[in-house]
Amino acid sequence: MQDDNLPIWLPRLAVHGGPRFLQIADALQAAMAEGSLKPGDRLPPQRLLATLLGVDLTTVTRAYDEARRRHLLEGRGARGTYVAAPKVELTSILDLSMNTPPSPDGVDFDDLLKQGLSQVLMRSDAGLLMTYHLGGGSDSDRKAGARWLEPMFGYLDAVQVVVCPGAQAAIAALILALTRPDDVILAEPTSYPGLRTAATQFGRHIIAVEADGHGMVPEMLEQACRQHKPALVYLNPTLQNPTAITIPERRRQELASIAKRCNVRIVEDDPYWLLADAPPPPVATFAPEQAYYISTLSKCLTPGLRVAFVLIRDPHERERFLVALRSFALMAAPLTAALATQWILDGSAAALMEGVRKEARLRHWMARDILAGRYSGAGDGLHVWLELPGYWNSSQLARAADSEGIAVTPAEAFANGSGSVNAIRISLGCVKDRERLKAGLRRLSHLLARRPESFGAAVV
Known part of the structure; x- marks a missing residue:
């Protein structure tokens, strides 16, 4: 039980306040922010602090380690542990250009990783984790993939699921397996740049199909199919990257019907479905024989988990896909899978995904408040598509933001063809600290409110 006369900065540990070591580290950080602990102050020895707080020594050791990781503390050998001086940031760039899941509150990622790997090594043959897996993942991995896809499709036969080293590898392998050089791939006017990168490398051509506020326009798709005889249609239908548009269910049905009628396959790249609020069923549910569905863990959990699951119902198509995949990626790393x-x-x-979802929504609320009438996000997902006032163009705004230490992505990066809308994508997950993100969004809002100046190169 804690003493009422403890120094003010010491935490009163809550039963339901999350891991105790994180509560202690958070208390240290808060005390430094409010000034009750200052650089150079000496902290109690770990055993004494453990006694004062009524916890075991390991908890305090982990708390001090976490505080050191945050650059809050420094050890001075036998003299003890001290509050560190503020760390000088050598770079002021605030990255709002990379779509990554935000770090969720209340989730001890280090512990999650250690426990997960410990369980893997305890239950698996190390030899199998260090050898080739040429069948698109082990039986267990494919079963996990089927479980991952259950919210979208219900029960699936695990044999229909292929494990890949990320969504980009899956897209590239599908292009190789299902198209030939000079074939046409239809996509929206602005879409994921990785599609264009892979198509260009393989000598395929991207042709844009008109889209509106609900996604690709069905009549325009049918017209493009009859005119260009495409090999594939690429769709990113949920919280689309970059526009954040989610195609409604009725239009998904219409697009699927056109694909079946025109006998064209669909690559449905759907990384954000599990982050969306009540998303419609995937297009693949309406055209199961036409569509190849991709779901990646990198956008829902963490970028380092380079695992994607691809639903391919036809066994011959699965084999073609695996042959294509092996030509450049061979397999997903067995340990990661x-x-x-x-x-x-x-x-x-x-649990991790729920934490990411909650944190992403908090950040969207923050962006909505700060960007006011300019905000056009969906309230969930990882990014905001911000249409610019007429006195800015997207490249000019991106350069101006960069000069203010903020990285954003201009619309040109997503354009399929010569034209693009006047907008930027703002990614909300890459900045770990919510207060830093808030400050960056405010700087960006102030920049948008004033007219552009000349941003020439300095001469030194």
Whole structure:
């Protein structure tokens, strides 16, 4: 039980306040922010602090380690542990250009990783984790993939699921497997740049199909199919990258019907479905024989988990896909795939994803408040598509933002063809600290409110 006369900065540990070591580290950080702890102050020895707080020594050791990781403390050998001087940031760039999941509150990622790997190594043959897996993942990995896809499709036969080293590899392998050089791929006027990168490398051509506020326009798709005889249609239908548009269910049905009528395959790249609020069923549910569905863990959990699941119902198409994949990626790393499987099957993935979803929504509320009438996000997902006032163009705004230490992505990066809308994509997840993100969004809002100046190169 804690003493009422403890120094003011010491935490009163809450039963339901999350891991105790994080509560202690958070208390240290808060005390430094409010000035009750100052650089150079000496902290109690770990055993004494453990006694004062009524916790075991390991908890305090982990708390001090976490505080050091945050650059709050420094050890001075036998003299003890002291509050560190503020760390000087050598770079002031605030990255709002990379679409990554935000770090969720209340989730001890280090502990999650250690426990997951420990379980993997305890239950798996190390030899199998260090050898080739040429069948699109182990049986366990494919079963985990089927479980991951259950919210979208219900029960699936795991044999229909292929494990890939990320969504970009899956897209490239599908292009190789399903198209030939000079074939046409239809996509929206602004879409994921990785599609264009892969198509260009393989000598395929992207042709844009008109889109509106609900996604690709069905009549325009049918017209393009009859005119260009495409090999594939690429769709990113949920919280689209970059526009954040979600195609409604009725239009998904219309697009699927056109694909069936015109006998064209669909690559449905759907990384944000699980982050969306009540998303419609995937297009693949309306055209199961036409569509190839991709779901990646990198956009829902963490970028380092380079695992994607691809739903391919036809066994001959699956084999063609695997042959294409092996030509450049061979397989997903078995250890990474095993960790993904462990997290999915033991519930860790769902808990982490729920934390990401909550944090993403908090950040969207923040962006909506700060960007006011300019905000056009969906309230969830990882990014905002910001249409610019007429006195800015997107490249000019991106350069101006860069000069203010903020990285954003101009619309040109997503354009399929010569024309693009006047907008930028703002990614909300890459900046770990919410207050830094808030400050960056305010700077960006102030920049948008004033007219552009000349941003020439300095001569030194």
